[in-house]
Amino acid sequence: MPMKIGSDEFKNRVDKGIRDSFMRSAVASAQDGIGQRRQAAADELGNWEEWRSHGEEIRQHVLAHLDYYLELLSENVARRGGHVFFAQTKEEANEYIREVALKKKAKKIVKSKSMVTEEIHLNAVLENAGCTVVETDLGEYILQVDDHEPPSHIIAPALHKNKEQVQEVFTKKLGYKKSSKPEELAWHAREMLREEYLTADIGITGCNFAVAETGSICLVTNEGNADLVTALPKTLITVMGMERIVPTFEEMDVLVSLLTRSAVGQKLTSYITVFTGPRAEMEADGPEDFHLVILDNGRSNILGGEFQSILQCIRCAACVNACPVYRHVGGHSYGSIYSGPIGAVLSPLLGGYDDYKELPYASTLCGACTEVCPVKIPLHQLLHKHREVIVEREGKAPISEKLAMKAFGIGAASPGLYKIGSKIAPTAMNPFTVGDKISSGPGPLKAWTEFREFPAPNKERFRDWFKNRAKVDHE
Amino acid sequence: MKVSLFATCLVDLFQSNVGKATVELLEKLGCEIDFPESQVCCGQPSYNSGYVKESKEAMKRMIETFEDAEYVVSPSGSCAYMFHEYQTIFKNDPNWEHRAKELAEKTYELTEFIVDVLKVEDVGARFEGNVTYHTSCHMTRLLGVKKAPIILLNNVNGLRMTELPGKEKCCGFGGTFSVKMAQISEQMVDEKVSHIEETEADYLIGADAGCLMNIGGRIERKGKPIKVLHIAEVLNSR
Amino acid sequence: MMKNVIQNRDEFLNQIAYRLGRERLITPIERPQWKYRPQIDVLKNATQDELLAVLKEQCKKIHTSFCVTELKNLPSVLKDVVSIYGGGPIVTWKDERFSKWGLDMFLKEEWESYEWDPIKEEENIKIAEKANIGITISEITLAESGTVVQFTDKNKGRTVSFLPAAYIALIPKSSLVPRITQAAVKMREIYHTTGQVSSCINFITGPSNSADIELKLVVGVHGPVQAYYIVINDL
Numbered sequence: 001m002p003m004k005i006g007s008d009e010f011k012n013r014v015d016k017g018i019r020d021s022f023m024r025s026a027v028a029s030a031q032d033g034i035g036q037r038r039q040a041a042a043d044e045l046g047n048w049e050e051w052r053s054h055g056e057e058i059r060q061h062v063l064a065h066l067d068y069y070l071e072l073l074s075e076n077v078a079r080r081g082g083h084v085f086f087a088q089t090k091e092e093a094n095e096y097i098r099e100v101a102l103k104k105k106a107k108k109i110v111k112s113k114s115m116v117t118e119e120i121h122l123n124a125v126l127e128n129a130g131c132t133v134v135e136t137d138l139g140e141y142i143l144q145v146d147d148h149e150p151p152s153h154i155i156a157p158a159l160h161k162n163k164e165q166v167q168e169v170f171t172k173k174l175g176y177k178k179s180s181k182p183e184e185l186a187w188h189a190r191e192m193l194r195e196e197y198l199t200a201d202i203g204i205t206g207c208n209f210a211v212a213e214t215g216s217i218c219l220v221t222n223e224g225n226a227d228l229v230t231a232l233p234k235t236l237i238t239v240m241g242m243e244r245i246v247p248t249f250e251e252m253d254v255l256v257s258l259l260t261r262s263a264v265g266q267k268l269t270s271y272i273t274v275f276t277g278p279r280a281e282m283e284a285d286g287p288e289d290f291h292l293v294i295l296d297n298g299r300s301n302i303l304g305g306e307f308q309s310i311l312q313c314i315r316c317a318a319c320v321n322a323c324p325v326y327r328h329v330g331g332h333s334y335g336s337i338y339s340g341p342i343g344a345v346l347s348p349l350l351g352g353y354d355d356y357k358e359l360p361y362a363s364t365l366c367g368a369c370t371e372v373c374p375v376k377i378p379l380h381q382l383l384h385k386h387r388e389v390i391v392e393r394e395g396k397a398p399i400s401e402k403l404a405m406k407a408f409g410i411g412a413a414s415p416g417l418y419k420i421g422s423k424i425a426p427t428a429m430n431p432f433t434v435g436d437k438i439s440s441g442p443g444p445l446k447a448w449t450e451f452r453e454f455p456a457p458n459k460e461r462f463r464d465w466f467k468n469r470a471k472v473d474h475e
Numbered sequence: 476m477k478v479s480l481f482a483t484c485l486v487d488l489f490q491s492n493v494g495k496a497t498v499e500l501l502e503k504l505g506c507e508i509d510f511p512e513s514q515v516c517c518g519q520p521s522y523n524s525g526y527v528k529e530s531k532e533a534m535k536r537m538i539e540t541f542e543d544a545e546y547v548v549s550p551s552g553s554c555a556y557m558f559h560e561y562q563t564i565f566k567n568d569p570n571w572e573h574r575a576k577e578l579a580e581k582t583y584e585l586t587e588f589i590v591d592v593l594k595v596e597d598v599g600a601r602f603e604g605n606v607t608y609h610t611s612c613h614m615t616r617l618l619g620v621k622k623a624p625i626i627l628l629n630n631v632n633g634l635r636m637t638e639l640p641g642k643e644k645c646c647g648f649g650g651t652f653s654v655k656m657a658q659i660s661e662q663m664v665d666e667k668v669s670h671i672e673e674t675e676a677d678y679l680i681g682a683d684a685g686c687l688m689n690i691g692g693r694i695e696r697k698g699k700p701i702k703v704l705h706i707a708e709v710l711n712s713r
Numbered sequence: 714m715m716k717n718v719i720q721n722r723d724e725f726l727n728q729i730a731y732r733l734g735r736e737r738l739i740t741p742i743e744r745p746q747w748k749y750r751p752q753i754d755v756l757k758n759a760t761q762d763e764l765l766a767v768l769k770e771q772c773k774k775i776h777t778s779f780c781v782t783e784l785k786n787l788p789s790v791l792k793d794v795v796s797i798y799g800g801g802p803i804v805t806w807k808d809e810r811f812s813k814w815g816l817d818m819f820l821k822e823e824w825e826s827y828e829w830d831p832i833k834e835e836e837n838i839k840i841a842e843k844a845n846i847g848i849t850i851s852e853i854t855l856a857e858s859g860t861v862v863q864f865t866d867k868n869k870g871r872t873v874s875f876l877p878a879a880y881i882a883l884i885p886k887s888s889l890v891p892r893i894t895q896a897a898v899k900m901r902e903i904y905h906t907t908g909q910v911s912s913c914i915n916f917i918t919g920p921s922n923s924a925d926i927e928l929k930l931v932v933g934v935h936g937p938v939q940a941y942y943i944v945i946n947d948l
Contacts, residue, residue, distance in 0.1 A: 054749035068738040086725035139925035224921040224936030253897035267858035272916035282867035303732040328662035364649025366612035387525030409529030412516040447654035452692030462494035
């Protein structure tokens with residue numbers, strides 16, 4: 001599987017998540033803090049809904065004309081002296097990048113944060129080819145130093161770790177001797193990484209947006225690591241999901257604005273880098289050689305179908321930060337590098353239902369994700385659509401559930417059956433009823449009553465009351 | 476004004492007091508109430524679980540049941556929303572699309588109906604107590620009813636409202652989610668209950684039977700001295 | 714493998730067209746008339762003074778020091794700021810405006826100071842890396858976000874603003890525009906007029922920072938730890 005992490009069953013992962021009290025409080029405060037900042041940044045504009053609609057129309061237009069824009073992008077990158085490799089699979093992408101590394105005799109590679117390279121497990125491929133791969137985003141760096149722990153959040157990958165844990169990792173692996181203050185930890189990382197940038201042979205980045213008209217790549221960070229990754233090594237490789245493209249700088253403006261406000265509540269992040277091809281003549285910094293790898297890896301299968309709108313995603317993680325389920329289970333519970341609502345929709349599409357069939361059910365369909373999405377992806381509807389596909393096309397629902405739902409469907413559709421069933425309910429529930437509640441129910445009620453009371457059916461149904469009342473009135 | 480009550484199966488079976496309060500309240504406001512006997516369940520539990528085909532028969536029965544109604548009013552935001560969702564479900568179905576649309580156009584959640592259709596903001600209720608209000612997700616986000624319940628509650632004599640912290644967060648009900656993902660549901664409802672406790676309210680009020688059954692069931696199990704009421708019961712008290 | 718500059722394109726794009734249920738698009742697509750354009754309303758009709766006030770306010774939020782000066786006082790103001798940051802070594806772009814604004818001599822006399830020089834090739838990077846302060850000039854300044862926009866060329870190295878510990882931006886007041894929208898329009902204009910786009914356009918909004926450890930903001934991670942915007946009122 002492309003972006004799979006770990007081999008635990010879903011239920012076990014969730015249990016583990018729920019028991020991790022530090023992670024849960026970190027996630028809760030991140031959700032509350034980022035959520036408030038996001039809301040303030042949206043409200044401040046006064047016409048956020050218009051912004052969202054604009055974001056949506058841009059993304060929909062691009063997806064509908066994706067082949068055209070990718071062709072234009074590749075022409076413009078080539079015209080500026082860059083190489084473009086279209087990779088239909090992760091294997092093709094990894095192999096191409098490996099060959100570039102071998103050809104350049106690269107020993108050290110610095111990377112700025114990229115979900116798509118996580119998706120294709122690029123680091124492992126390069127390490128097997130004998131390269132040292134250094135993640136430069138502070139969060140990713142911490143995870144990498146800690147034996148390649150997977151990220152738990154799209155924009156705050158090390159969210160699940162507290163500063164003492166980071167201190168311990170740095171002490172053990174990097175000979176760090178100072179305190180657990182975030183400032184001191186970050187400074188240590190700065191010193192370690194500065195040397196890496198200056199001595200790296202290749203820089204690898206992801207891509208926030210590619211600009212078709214000019215062949216430019218736009219990268220958004222707060223740390224400035226993408227600037228150094230794109231400025232210092234002689235060879236630069238950018239890996240992009242094929243849908244991350246805009247027509248011109250003017251649409252880039254809108255999507256960058258939506259991204260930074262939705263992701264972190266900032267008007268713009270500290271560094272936004274828009275580079276085009278390798279360095280120009282006589283320039284002393286920037287790459288001499290530039291490669292753009294455009295990745296499909298299952299995305300084209302989503303095009304043209306009922307899930308196409310998920311490709312509108314700009315990876316801001318606003319849905320993750322709004323999700324009440326993510327809040328309690330954390331990122332690793334999703335078993336995929338893409339967590340939260342976006343992960344629950346995207347992972348089954350890219351990785352298949354066998355591994356990710358539970359994810360669409362890990363939602364109350366509360367719609368919080370849909371409400372915050374800056375490009376108006378109907379996330380909760382897509383989660384529902386997955387359930388429909390799992391039940392009706394994939395046939396992957398449990399048989400007991402199928403039977404129950406079938407019975408429910410017949411019962412609910414038949415006023416006569418419904419009436420009889422609802423009438424005998426109090427009697428049927430009698431053995432389980434104490435007073436006016438059921439504390440330990442049978443069947444599906446068992447899961448309910450493990451931690452909640454369930455009301456006993458009314459002795460007199462509402463409909464009986466209404467009928468009797470009418471009779472009394474008329475008499 | 477003639478109102479056809481869509482009581483919902485939860486109210487019919489488990490919370491008949493909510494149905495009674497709804498009827499009495501609407502009558503006080505001058506409505507004539509009718510309860511179409513052939514109403515069943517709106518199909519949401521099976522529909523949300525992905526059983527779209529299986530749910531459609533129940534939906535069709537509901538469309539037929541309320542075909543002649545002038546207004547359809549439901550004391551549950553989620554179930555009222557489901558009637559609206561029928562339009563999407565029967566889209567491109569030549570026999571049902573039009574009928575589903577007609578049903579959606581005349582279906583209202585109770586408080587929305589009182590404020591937007593009856594144009595009443597003060598129902599003349601009196602209710603002594605410290606309360607907090609749970610804004611159900613389907614009602615606020617999907618149906619878009621946010622202000623009506625608050626307007627009505629703020630005009631209840633004697634009622635002291637404290638806003639619920641994290642009010643926009645789901646309580647963890649989610650229909651079959653509550654049993655299918657019980658371990659997660661438990662965490663969600665626990666957080667909701669602790670937020671309710673923070674307000675020091677004596678009553679939790681809501682407008683959705685499902686959420687109230689979930690939160691109420693947890694409050695009761697934990698033995699907390701907080702009473703759970705449907706908004707119809709509060710608005711109907713004098 | 715690198716013989717072909719573009720590889721595997723047709724197969725890849727055909728698959729996309731197939732999935733979209735149509736033939737490959739071959740004729741150029743007009744840029745659509747968008748239904749919504751909320752971005753043009755932000756700070757619409759604001760005067761330069763109003764934009765300046767917005768910039769000043771925004772600087773508080775991005776951990777950036779800010780001052781306004783007349784051109785004649787620029788040397789002494791800059792001198793103070795450099796002193797606050799602990800003096801040289803300093804690295805600047807090779808830009809005639811530095812001498813035009815009377816900064817050239819003073820920078821060289823007071824502190825160890827280097828000018829980016831294309832002839833020196835990668836020696837420049839070593840200089841920038843050792844510098845305490847990098848000084849550049851903003852080409853376009855975005856009031857809403859407090860952002861300095863720079864266009865790389867052979868005389869204007871990218872790393873001048875990233876490698877030194879402190880960063881100073883000289884901002885002609887006339888470079889102020891409402892937001893990134895106007896910069897994007899300008900960037901397109903340049904591209905359409907010259908057929909070229911700078912190899913790197915940097916949008917810099919205050920110093921480098923990270924909240925990756927317990928979401929606590931740390932200022933100064935990879936790039937500059939401190940940033941100062943000096944607005945030149947009469948330019």
